[in-house]
Every structure is written in C-alpha cells, then in structure tokens.
Amino acid sequence: MATPPGRGAISIARLSGGGIPALCKALTGALPQPRRAELCDFRARDGAAIDRGLALYFPAPHSYTGEHALELHAHGSPVVMSMLVRRCLELGARLARPGEFSERAFLNGRLDLAQAEAVADLIASSTEAAARSAMHSLQGEFSSRVRELAGELTELRVLVEAELDFPDEDIGGGESAAQERARVEARLRGLRESFAQLRGEAARGRLLRDGLKVALTGPPNAGKSSLLNALARRPRAIVSGIPGTTRDFLEQMIDLDGMPVELTDTAGLREAADEIEAEGMRRAREAQRRADLTLLVVDDAAETPRTLAKLRKACGDGPVCLVRNKTDLSGRAPGVVKEGGKNGEEAVAVSALRGDGLEELREVIKSRAGHRGGEDNVFIARERHLDALRRARAHLDAAARQFADGRGELLAEELGACQRVLGEITGEVSSDDLLGMIFASFCIGK
Numbered sequence: 001m002a003t004p005p006g007r008g009a010i011s012i013a014r015l016s017g018g019g020i021p022a023l024c025k026a027l028t029g030a031l032p033q034p035r036r037a038e039l040c041d042f043r044a045r046d047g048a049a050i051d052r053g054l055a056l057y058f059p060a061p062h063s064y065t066g067e068h069a070l071e072l073h074a075h076g077s078p079v080v081m082s083m084l085v086r087r088c089l090e091l092g093a094r095l096a097r098p099g100e101f102s103e104r105a106f107l108n109g110r111l112d113l114a115q116a117e118a119v120a121d122l123i124a125s126s127t128e129a130a131a132r133s134a135m136h137s138l139q140g141e142f143s144s145r146v147r148e149l150a151g152e153l154t155e156l157r158v159l160v161e162a163e164l165d166f167p168d169e170d171i172g173g174g175e176s177a178a179q180e181r182a183r184v185e186a187r188l189r190g191l192r193e194s195f196a197q198l199r200g201e202a203a204r205g206r207l208l209r210d211g212l213k214v215a216l217t218g219p220p221n222a223g224k225s226s227l228l229n230a231l232a233r234r235p236r237a238i239v240s241g242i243p244g245t246t247r248d249f250l251e252q253m254i255d256l257d258g259m260p261v262e263l264t265d266t267a268g269l270r271e272a273a274d275e276i277e278a279e280g281m282r283r284a285r286e287a288q289r290r291a292d293l294t295l296l297v298v299d300d301a302a303e304t305p306r307t308l309a310k311l312r313k314a315c316g317d318g319p320v321c322l323v324r325n326k327t328d329l330s331g332r333a334p335g336v337v338k339e340g341g342k343n344g345e346e347a348v349a350v351s352a353l354r355g356d357g358l359e360e361l362r363e364v365i366k367s368r369a370g371h372r373g374g375e376d377n378v379f380i381a382r383e384r385h386l387d388a389l390r391r392a393r394a395h396l397d398a399a400a401r402q403f404a405d406g407r408g409e410l411l412a413e414e415l416g417a418c419q420r421v422l423g424e425i426t427g428e429v430s431s432d433d434l435l436g437m438i439f440a441s442f443c444i445g446k
Ligand SMILES: Nc1nc2c(ncn2[C@@H]2O[C@H](COP(=O)(O)OP(=O)(O)OP(=O)(O)O)[C@@H](O)[C@H]2O)c(=O)[nH]1
Pocket: 219, 220, 221, 222, 223, 224, 225, 226, 227, 238, 239, 240, 241, 242, 243, 244, 245, 246, 247, 266, 267, 268, 269, 325, 326, 327, 328, 329, 350, 351, 352, 353, 354
C-alpha cells in the first residue's frame, strides 16, 4: 500500500519486481502501455471485478526502484484495498518490508544512501523549511558536496602516493621537495576548511530534521506554562495562580523560523507536597536531562542572586538560558539582559502575560541552536551523517599530524580512511546492518 490506510477518494497499491508483467495480465487481462494510465478492472480469481481503477506500468529500469513497477489506483476503501492486496499475494507477490522500495532503488543505483534517507525525511518533515531542505538532499546537493570532498581527497592521495612511490623523482615538473611539501600542506589546510564548512551546514540540516528539544523548568508559579502557551500561541497548558498546577509534563511542537522545536512544560521545582508531585518532578528532571536547551523560568521580582544560583545548580551541566518572567510586575525592560558573572551570561526578560520580550527569546533560542533561519540552500542531514563527518575529520587531523612528522606512509593511510568514512554517507561503503537499520525506519510502501 503506497497510500495511508483508511477511506479516501483513491488508494494506491504499488508493486515492484520481475514478476509484474505476468501478474498484471492475470489481474487486469493486459499489460498497459508503459507510463500510460489505463482504466481496467482488477479481477478476483473467479473473474469477478474487485474494483475498477487505473493501472500504471513502469518497465525497468525507468522506475523508482529500477525494476518493473506497477501502480494500481483503486477506490479508497480499506475493504477494496485488502481484497486487491490479497489478490496480488495470490498471484505471487509478497508484502514489502518498510522502506523496501527505497532500499531496492538504492541497491539498483537509482538513489544514493543520503538521497534515500532524504525521501524518508521529506515525508516526515514537520516544517516547510525541513521539507525544502529534504528536497535539496533528495536532489543530491548534500551527496555532491560529500563527493566533492572525496574528490579533493583523491587528488591529495595521488600527490602523496606518487611521492611515496617515486621519492627521488620530481612529480610536478622540476619542483623542489620544499615546494612539494608546501603544496600538500596547502591542500590539507583547504580540506580541513571545507570539512568544517560542510559540518556546520550538516549540523544545521540535522536541526531541521530532528528539531531542538527545549525544557521549561523553574519554581512553581514562575510562569512556565504561561510561557509555553505564549510561545505556542495557544492555550495548551493549564495556567493558575495555585503553585503546583502542572504535575505531568506536556509537549508542544512549535516552528521557530523553520526549525521544529519541541517545548516541554514541566512541574515546578519545590519540596513535593505529595507523591504525585514528586513523580512530576522526577519527570521534570528527566525531561530536562534529555533537552538540548533548558529555559530556567523565574519570577523576576521574587528571586535573589542566592536563590538563582541554587536554581541554576539544580539544572545540571547542560546549556541553560535564564528567563526572567513577569517584567510587567518587576518593572524591568523586556529583552536580553547581561547577567554579568564570570562567563558574561545573558538572560532574557519577558512577560508571558503581555507577550513582551518573546521575539528576543525566540532569537536567543535560535542562536543557541546555531539556527540562522531563512536559509535557502540548507540540505537536511542526520546524526549518522554528522557522526561520519566527525570521524572523517578525525582521520584528516591525524593525516595532518603524520604530515607534520614527515611520515608519508601513515599520511596516505589516514587519507584513505577519511575517504572511506565519507563513503558511508552516500552508501558507497556500507554494511548490511546499517542498511537494514536505515530502511527499517521508513514507512511501509516507500
Ligand atoms: N503579571 C504576570 N503574571 C504572570 C505572568 N506569567 C504568568 N503569570 C501568572 O502567574 C501564575 C502562574 O502561572 P503558570 O504559568 O501557571 O506558572 P507555572 O510556572 O506553570 O506554575 P506551576 O505549573 O505551578 O509550576 C498565573 O496566575 C499566571 O497568570 C506574567 O508575565 N506576568
């Protein structure tokens, strides 16, 4: 099934593989013209029509998977679809595993691995910016950047290995050894810069895919739930003047300039009044540990430097941004506040009630995440890609060290390792385990 289950105008079943011409003839009586929608009856074993719909035939290799492919567009009834799928199984088909179409497309060279992943990311995207950047990856922008880097690595390897093979000969037409060294050095430097740039872009692309987890924490009645509602622009959480209003935690997705942000509102931190509240606080701490950024929300008028220091300590080592709420009562001007302190920390003063300072708070969250917003040429990326770039970069650094120590052989080896790790991104180098893991997370029928 290529369309989601349920009732609708149409539902589409999709098949791929060598047996399609025979199956299609048995099901509809004929094989349609390639790539031409043809109206036909889908027939049960006894010849009775299951439904009348469109059949579309894509002969190999011009299909998504690269194999023969067939689409059956039927009326969108779960009953009709289940009869149709059962009939196809009778005729020798089997149900596809999740992601199997894309996996075959990858194995048949129709897509590289990063592109196949972009297909899933496009389907799963939760903001327009994420969808656009997934399209960039699907069109191969990320892959071609990775291949460019791999190409530069190849050139450098040729240079280095030629020197290893013919240490006494002049490769570059009479260049001295010092010039040769300078060339390798410049290339290494250029490569490291290209790597840093690509990693930065991939990190932003990963944010668009996975979003940012932000936890709201702080004393009871500080206005955590009010702030969640203000940022979400809807009354999602219950707000009241009774301390201990929020007990369970509550998640809300918001779209910050294209970056999906998952806000978690949690129970206020204090001596628990009962066991429900104690459990709520345990969950609050848990949510805060998982978060990429903690917003420590306080009542601006109520806290002293001493109580603030205590609250901060309770937040642990992760990144924390102090939010001074209720400026309408404290009289402080809303916006970014320099807190002083040894790290020159900043806080944001807001009034969740009036909506003051929220724009600045959004900006601070974005900049803490390294998100610039409004970027057009971002490609989507996954943690897996970042990890590969990290490992490749480590090999490159090792190569630079070997070069500095004059160990040509080890230099060449590190460059080769760097290139292999890059190949993991596009799938030129991949293990069955990795492929299994990637495609298993796709939806059925994709
Ligand atoms: N004047 C003023 N009142 C606010 C502001 N933000 C929240 N409040 C009020 O403060 C009280 C507590 O707000 P909540 O949002 O429920 O606070 P909380 O931090 O979620 O509290 P718990 O869930 O009990 O931990 C409510 O009466 C709010 O209307 C603000 O910016 N200004």
